[in-house]
Amino acid sequence: MLRKIRIGVSLVIFLLLTFYLVDFAGILPDSFHVLAHIQFIPALLALHVGVLLFLLLLTLITGRSYCSSICPLGVFQDIIIWISRKRNKKKQYGYRRALNHWRLGILVAVIVAGLSGFTVLVSLLDPYSAYGRIAVDIFKPVYLAVNNFLTWIFTMFGNYTFYYMDIVVTSILALVVAFVTFMTVGYLAYRYGRIYCNTVCPVGSLLGILSKYSLFKVCIDTSKCNGCGLCARKCKASCIDSKKHMIDYSRCVVCFDCIDNCRQGAVSYTLRKRRKTPEVSQSSGSTDVSKRTFITTLAAVALTIPKSAVSQSIGTLTGNKPYKRKHPLSPPGSVSTKRFNQHCTACHLCVSKCPSHVLKPSLLEYGVGGILQPIMSFENGFCNYDCTLCSDICPNKAILPLTKEAKHLTQVGRVVFIEENCIVHTDNTNCGACAEHCPTQAVTMVPYRDGLTIPKIDPEICVGCGGCEYVCPVRPYRAIHIEGNPVQLEAKPIRVDKKDETTIDDFGF
Known part of the structure; x- marks a missing residue:
């Protein structure tokens, strides 16, 4: 029974x-x-x-x-x-x-x-x-x-x-x-x-x-x-x-x-009955080959991981101005990459449950000690402005719980614009996709030349959601991307234009 x-x-x-x-x-x-x-x-x-x-x-x-x-x-x-x-x-x-x-x-x-x-x-x-x-x-x-x-x-x-x-x-x-x-x-x-x-x-x-x-x-x-x-x-x-x-x-x-x-x-x-069931002596015996094999395999996996990320040479061949993200983006609510690395055990629950597919296992972005821990990547999506799911489900408190209001002001990174890569500059054509997908107006379009408009950024109000980076059509190096904050900051509140009272709801988020 x-x-x-x-x-x-x-x-x-x-x-x-x-x-x-x-x-x-x-x-x-x-x-x-x-x-x-x-x-x-x-x-x-x-x-x-x-x-x-x-x-x-x-x-x-x-x-x-x-x-x-x-x-x-x-x-x-x-x-x-x-x-x-x-x-x-x-x-x-x-x-x-x-x-x-x-x-x-x-x-x-x-x-x-x-x-x-x-x-x-x-x-x-x-x-x-x-x-x-x-x-x-x-x-x-x-x-x-x-x-x-x-x-x-x-x-x-x-x-x-x-x-x-x-x-x-x-x-x-x-x-x-x-x-x-x-x-x-x-x-x-x-x-x-x-x-x-x-x-x-x-x-x-x-x-x-x-x-x-x-x-x-x-x-x-x-x-x-x-x-x-x-x-x-x-x-x-x-x-x-x-x-x-x-x-x-x-x-x-x-x-x-x-x-x-x-x-x-x-x-x-x-x-418990001590007399009838004496405990076995804890003396060590001969080494089991299978156990030694497991430890050797595990050590080999940890030691043979590549020591460098993918080369940046592609951008030189295509004419894009290459860049390298100086700091990785840890999930909103992780407070800082250092704290996140100390608490996360890479169970990948947040990776699996993220509805926008923004989180993926890291390689060496956090260093050797942070291998496989989740990192924000905007290849397949961007962080939903109102989503707090990863902070709600994290069992380690590597990602602390956030309310929607707190999430709106949590700055995981800041927007960076490279004019030389923008198709408005290189192809003399209108775009504006980045500004359309920005929930905080950290990216807006301003007059450029020949009736065109080009992005203008305000990193202070950016929360690092990656909407602009995700939709940017330029490859392999985008014209706009998010640089991570080692310590997550509080973004400035969204400014409201008194003329038309533009609010966050007008952007469809």
């Missing part, structure tokens, strides 16, 4: 969180972002005291229930383990000693990296963020492909329930990292059960320390046990030494598989 309840709770949380991450149509309401807020590292970075206390108390009472039911990467591994058991019904695990030098070393490295602001290591090893990237960068394109296929089928019969969606890869690097994570974690789970959780995952290691003192534990009644060893062979955490009747509670994820498989009723989940 306990196992069935655990599986039911796990699947509900896992499926809802996964669908929320890939849901492009907004079927689930935004309130479902609470499923991301109850994850351990996001709650820690956001200082959600209530969530942290809940998770810590849950661990001290029940053991590592977080790892078995709440953590999406843990449930993902359980699904892979279930598939492996279906393919090989005789699959067995057996007891393995804990590799505590790996566990402690990785945990300390993640803590030091987090405190020093080098959050890329935290991002790569945070189980929620790792799964978020898998869902957004792998599962979502597949989901969109299935949607487009159904659209084609239904349209043939005159049914327009579905509609086509563009399948866009926001970042090759993010896709590669997500794929490597998917394959590595999936392979380890398929072959060795919960070895990733008990060797690599920093959350598993930390909660494992607490779970040794949990109130309820899986216990072996030696008076009933016949020494068959079935519980150990079915333990995907490989933490039961049936010969010595010992359980390593720091690795037990309270999946209850042992209880469900024990034919003698010798295994139960009850109050």
